[in-house]
Amino acid sequence: MKLHEYDMIIINSSGGKDSLCALWEVCRQAREQKFPFDRIAVSHQDLGDMEWPGTKDLVKQQADLFGLKTYYSKRRTKDGYEENLLEYVERRGKWPSNGQRYCTSDFKRGPGGRVVTALTKALGKCKVLYVFGFRRDESPSRSKKPVLKLNDKLTTKKRTVHDWLPIHHWSNERVWATINTHRLPYHPAYDLGMPRLSCCFCIFSPFDALVVAGKANPHLLDRYCATEKKIGHTFRNGFAINEVKEAIANDYQPETIDDWVM
């Protein structure tokens, strides 16, 4: 990638292993091409207490390693209230789903876009590289994503934004080899057996991953169960998250969890 064609690079980070490797790879190329590091920033869409504890600090710790500034954003209502995912679910009376993935659009894409606007305001006419740690092996839909693409939602008359996926071709093995070789700090949830970070209880998580997350975050699991009961809509079609609580109470032992499709 010819980094000097851009005025600014903004790296989206969930704090997870793939974001970490995207950060590492961008900084490697920036060093090689002598791209100024003060024109690279890290953006984290803060999911509050829905995400694994410690994630927010970890994102900063990872960015600090490369001397980069971290910017946080949260979903806000029109009145400026920082509404969390469970409050949003209760207001809508429905969990997000594959067809209505408002958790991603309203809690990640929207707040992330505000960071782009804030960081580019003073630049005038500019070109921005907007980085994601998506990999083609993650899912059929991610495998079809182009490595570089115009982001028409964030592009304006003054600002051109390109989405860039610098580790799209990387394997899971390469991700972990990079983290281990360079001793990069990763979240302890991976050592518990979670293949992914972000929300503790992701709508796409397999049952065993929900059990691992529930054992580590019992109070948050209680809150998810309470929301499920309150709205009378199951966490997933035909599957109640309360079953996770019951399984933990019955000492269910999860098996090794394979990565899941997002």
Ligand code: SF4
């Ligand atoms: S991690 Fe799962 S539940 Fe959370 S925002 Fe992403 S898709 Fe939605």
